[in-house]
Amino acid sequence: MKRSRIPFFTTLAVxxxxxxxxxxxxxxxxxxxxxxxPWNGFTVRWYVRLFQDRQIWHALQNTLIIASTATLxxxxxxxxxxxxxxxxxxRLQMVHYGMIYSPLIVPDILMGMSLLLFFVALNxxxxxxxxxxxxxxxxxxxxxxxxxxRLQDFxxxxxxxxxxxxxxxxxxxxxxxxxxxxxxxxxxGLLAFTLSLDDFVITFFVSGxxxxxxxxxxxxxxxxxxxxxxxxxSVILLLVTxxxxxxxxxxxxxxx
Amino acid sequence: xxxxSKKKKHEGxxxxxxxxWLLIFFIIPTLIVFAIAFKPATPFGGIGxxxxxxxxxxxxxxxxxxxxxxxxxLSLVSTxxxxxxxxxxxxxxxxxxxxxxxxxxxxxxxxxWTNFLIRIFAWKVLLHPEGMLKQALVFLHLxxxxxxxxxxxxxxxxxxxxxxxxFAILPVYAAAEKFDYSLIEAARDLGxxxxxxxxxxxxPGISRGVWTALLMVFIPALGSYVIPDIVGGPGSxxxxxxIAQRTFVDRNLPHASALSALLTLAVMVPLMITLxxxxxxxxxxxxxxxxxx
Numbered sequence: 001m002k003r004s005r006i007p008f009f010t011t012l013a014v015x016x017x018x019x020x021x022x023x024x025x026x027x028x029x030x031x032x033x034x035x036x037x038p039w040n041g042f043t044v045r046w047y048v049r050l051f052q053d054r055q056i057w058h059a060l061q062n063t064l065i066i067a068s069t070a071t072l073x074x075x076x077x078x079x080x081x082x083x084x085x086x087x088x089x090x091r092l093q094m095v096h097y098g099m100i101y102s103p104l105i106v107p108d109i110l111m112g113m114s115l116l117l118f119f120v121a122l123n124x125x126x127x128x129x130x131x132x133x134x135x136x137x138x139x140x141x142x143x144x145x146x147x148x149x150r151l152q153d154f155x156x157x158x159x160x161x162x163x164x165x166x167x168x169x170x171x172x173x174x175x176x177x178x179x180x181x182x183x184x185x186x187x188x189g190l191l192a193f194t195l196s197l198d199d200f201v202i203t204f205f206v207s208g209x210x211x212x213x214x215x216x217x218x219x220x221x222x223x224x225x226x227x228x229x230x231x232x233x234s235v236i237l238l239l240v241t242x243x244x245x246x247x248x249x250x251x252x253x254x255x256x
Numbered sequence: 257x258x259x260x261s262k263k264k265k266h267e268g269x270x271x272x273x274x275x276x277w278l279l280i281f282f283i284i285p286t287l288i289v290f291a292i293a294f295k296p297a298t299p300f301g302g303i304g305x306x307x308x309x310x311x312x313x314x315x316x317x318x319x320x321x322x323x324x325x326x327x328x329x330l331s332l333v334s335t336x337x338x339x340x341x342x343x344x345x346x347x348x349x350x351x352x353x354x355x356x357x358x359x360x361x362x363x364x365x366x367x368x369w370t371n372f373l374i375r376i377f378a379w380k381v382l383l384h385p386e387g388m389l390k391q392a393l394v395f396l397h398l399x400x401x402x403x404x405x406x407x408x409x410x411x412x413x414x415x416x417x418x419x420x421x422x423f424a425i426l427p428v429y430a431a432a433e434k435f436d437y438s439l440i441e442a443a444r445d446l447g448x449x450x451x452x453x454x455x456x457x458x459x460p461g462i463s464r465g466v467w468t469a470l471l472m473v474f475i476p477a478l479g480s481y482v483i484p485d486i487v488g489g490p491g492s493x494x495x496x497x498x499i500a501q502r503t504f505v506d507r508n509l510p511h512a513s514a515l516s517a518l519l520t521l522a523v524m525v526p527l528m529i530t531l532x533x534x535x536x537x538x539x540x541x542x543x544x545x546x547x548x549x
Contacts (some may be wrong), residue, residue: 004450007348011360014421018367020444021378021418024388081274088267089343096271099278105471105480105521105527109496113516114285117509119294120303137281140274165477198371201481205503218373222486231381234374241370249362 022238029231045234054230059217062128066213067196070135075189077136078143079181085144086151103141111138112205119206126208134206135196142195143188150184190248286520292513303509310346311510320498324518326409327494331477334416338473339466341417346428346465347458350435361429368422376486379415380406383487407489415483420476424469431465469531475523495519518523 030045033040050056081100103111116133119126127171154177162172200215207216221230293311296304349360367375382389383405393399405411435458443453459466481496488494493516501513 007344007351010341010344011348014341014364014425015360017418018363018421021375021382022367022370023383025374025378028388037475077273077277080270084267084271084274088271090267092267092271096275099283100274101530102527103278103282105475105530106495106523107476109481109499110286110289110516110520111282113499113503113512114289115281116503117288117513118281120283120509121288121292135282137277140277144274188337194369200373215371215373218371218377219482222373222377227377227381230374230377234371234377237371237374242366245362245366245369247363249358 025231026235026238029228029235031228033228043197044226050232050236052230055212056214056217056233059212059214062211063197065212066128066132067137067193069192070132070139070196072191073136073190074139074143075185078140078188078192079147079185081144082147082151087146100141100144104145108199108201109205112202115202116205126206127211130206130208131203131211133214134202135199138199138202139192142191143185146188147181147184150181150187154180155160171198187248187256190244194244257422263389268323280424289513289516289520292510293517295510295513297508297510307505311514314511315514323493323495323498326492327478327480330409330413330416330480330494331474334413334420334477335470335474337417338421339469341421342424342428342469343459343462343466345425346432346462349425349429350432363431364422364425368426371417373482375419376415378485379411379418383411390411406487407492408486409492412484412488412492412494415487417479418481419483420473423472423476427465427468428462429465431462435461467533471526475526478522486525 030042030044031039032043032045057073081096085097085100112134116126116132119130124130136193158176158180159172163169167175198215200219201215203213204216204219207213213218218233219228221227279450288307292303294307295306295310296306296310298304309474349364351362384390385404385406390399390405393405394401399405415499439461440453443457444450448456479496480494481500484492484494484497485500488497495518499512499515499519502508502515
């Protein structure tokens with residue numbers, strides 16, 4: 001039977017649409033013209049300028065501190081939440097599920113705004129700590145959802161088998177369940193880490209003086225000129241993303 | 257009885273951390289937004305004493321209906337376009353041979369993980385008055401040298417679609433991958449046209465994925481702020497821009513809260529519907545498993 005070719009051509013067009021701006025951006029990062037106009041010759045000076053920019057390094061450092069701490073905390077809290085949601089079917093868990101699910105859907109600007117008002121109402125000084133608190137808040141939900149989907153595939157008879165063979169509840173959990181769930185927790189952590197690295201809107205609302213993160217720095221560079229340096233930075237971030245995504249996909253295939 | 261209370265204790269212990277964290281940093285702040293919408297503003301950018309309905313009356317400002325209308329139509333149109341593109345893409349990826357499917361999926365996931373400021377900025381470079389696209393269009397006599405491709409609502413629409421399309425493709429793909437394609441063949445054998453088999457068999461079969469895709473585009477689009485801020489002009493502001501402007505430029509927090517409360521209510525309706533749908537699903541599956549045992 002002849003299949004329609006429309007889906008194939010749509011997909012092709014969509015991929016061109018996805019990558020055309022990114023390719024032009026990458027090409028422009030080697031263009032020796034300040035505003036990315038007509039081709040002015042090949043240069044790497046934007047990359048050199050980028051590596052000499054101290055503010056970028058400082059912003060990167062802040063970003064990494066927040067992303068790693070927020071990931072650690074949200075991995076622990078989110079995994080516990082996923083276990084609770086998977087194990088119990090009570091009214092409390094129904095409310096709990098709603099609380100975990102809502103931050104995934106609510107637009108960033110609302111979350112940023114409400115947290116800003118919360119910190120202002122409590123007279124908390126805005127800075128790295130408030131950014132950390134905000135990031136943990138949205139990361140918990142992502143970790144919980146990823147781990148929960150892993151738990152739903154888990155065969156609980158394995159736990160019973162371990163206990164029948166004499167393992168205590170804790171031993172069975174630690175030696176049987178945890179290793180099988182670990183890839184899910186790691187995947188949730190990776191997602192939380194990336195989301196924290198990338199977050200701009202929520203961070204923008206709850207950041208204070210001296211707590212500039214990389215996305216905030218990129219935004220201010222966009223607003224106040226220096227487009228050529230952003231091109232160079234974008235190319236590096238794109239490469240990092242590409243390597244991370246490919247690596248996590250190969251890792252997952254190896255596990256399966 | 258003791259096992260019951262022990263179970264309760266265990267449930268409380270593992271539910272507690274996330275429950276209280278989200279109560280403190282998500283639920284209470286959201287309630288504060290609604291409360292501050294009824295507070296007066298002080299001239300120094302603070303929040304005044306007492307309660308007032310004045311802030312809500314300020315929302316009748318003649319600019320707002322236009323901005324709200326623009327926010328709604330931009331979100332609706334971008335959602336429709338994303339779905340129209342995501343369904344054939346999801347289908348194509350799901351039906352591709354394994355190796356090609358992995359490549360296609362990777363190509364969709366990379367933009368999904370790429371920093372969204374950079375993806376927006378890429379369009380600014382592309383559409384820049386001196387940028388390559390503009391030069392090419394002028395060269396081909398497709399647009400006049402002084403036309404501006406940036407800073408209008410259609411650019412905002414284009415970039416919203418660009419930003420959220422991967423979020424629509426992935427859930428549609430996930431549903432299309434599980435779909436049983438022999439059903440389509442059966443429909444065709446029974447005389448259904450290709451189009452009819454598609455609308456009556458395939459679409460209902462992947463409805464859950466389509467529904468998720470719809471929410472993943474529509475709700476964030478309603479809250480767009482960075483996209484109109486970077487590629488839009490004064491004539492393409494959305495509610496999100498007004499919230500940010502009231503917060504950072506005018507420092508009128510009650511006003512920003514009133515707008516946020518409005519947006520929260522708008523988002524609440526589709527959110528509640530999904531929540532009910534999602535929560536019901538696993539319960540039903542679970543009951544089915546229990547009955548089978």
